[in-house]
Each structure stands twice: as C-alpha cells, then as structure tokens.
Amino acid sequence: MTNQEMYASQIAVVKQECPEADDSEIGQEFERYEKEFLIPPEDALRSVIRKFQASTGKEVTSASNSPVREEKKVGRFAELGADDRNVTIEVTVVSYTPRTQMVRGEERQIAFGWIEDNPWEASSERVRWDYKDWGDKGASLVPGSIVRLEGASVTEWNDKRSLNINRPTTGTVLQ
Secondary structure (H helix, E strand, O other), rough: OOOHHHHHHHHHHHHHOOOOOOHHHHHHHHHHHHHHOOOHHHHHHHHHHHHHHEEEEEEEEOOOOOOOOOOOEOOOHHHOOOOOEEEEEEEOOHHHHHHHHEEEEEEEEEEEEEEOOOOOOHHHOOOEEEEEEOOOOOOOOOOEEEEEEEEEEEEEOOOOEEEEEEOOOOEEOOO
C-alpha cells in the first residue's frame, strides 16, 4: 500500500488547504511524522498543512476541517477520559525503569513506571497510574520528583488507564 493510499483522507484535507501540493510529498510527510515521531496522521494534520502552506508562500492558517486539540489541564487522574490527548497534569514520579524494546521493527529505548496525581497533598490522597515514556524524558522523570507534564495522552488497555509521555510532551521539574 502506498503513502497516498494509506493517508488518503488526510491528503484530501491538506489538498483543500494547499491545492498545489503534491500528493506523494504529502504522503511522505505523514509517513515521516508517524515513523520518526510516532505521531498518528490525524494528530500531525495541522503541522503538515502548515508546512505545505509555508512552502507555497500561502498565509499559514489553521485547517478548517480539522478540530483544534484543546489542552486539557487536570489535577487528578479521575478527571481524565480513556482517549484524552494534550493533557497537562502535575505528578509525583514514583519509579522510572528504562528498557530496550522493539518498536515498529527497530530497537528503541523506552521507559515505564508509576506516577501519582495530586502531588501537593498527602500520599493517602493520591492515585497511582502506570506510564510509558516514549519521548526519552528520563532527565525529568527522576523518582521522587514532582513534574508538570504537558502534552501527554491517556491510553486504556484491559480496563486499565495509563499515561503516555510522547516525544512532543514537555516535562518540567517543579521539585
């Protein structure tokens, strides 16, 4: 299956905003976002549109057909849904365990561990979740530290939710 076939619906949206853009170049850009940054095509749509708008000299605008992902600021894990994206939350890092794992046919260094919400309250008031660090944020995720995560996403597997820390996620150490 070619890039044009895999990303046909996303290419169509980009073409509405940038009709002169080449379909194969658009497909290659979506593939690059997916392989290099692990960003699914629907999440990369705005960035790809901006790239092609800028390359043609067109004024950069937001895509009319793609919803803008609102930042969701929360204080507790209980406020999160199973498919929330672009989440901002302050957490206490309980553990950080790096390991090498095969991801899409290549070995990658990822980490996993536990984090707790509500870091400014007593530990009895906290909820613990698993997390996966896909973005190599080990310098920020030191056990015992309090970190503000911006741009994380929630996943659910077998009725258990966890937080994904992706490449675009920022981790600011607060304490």
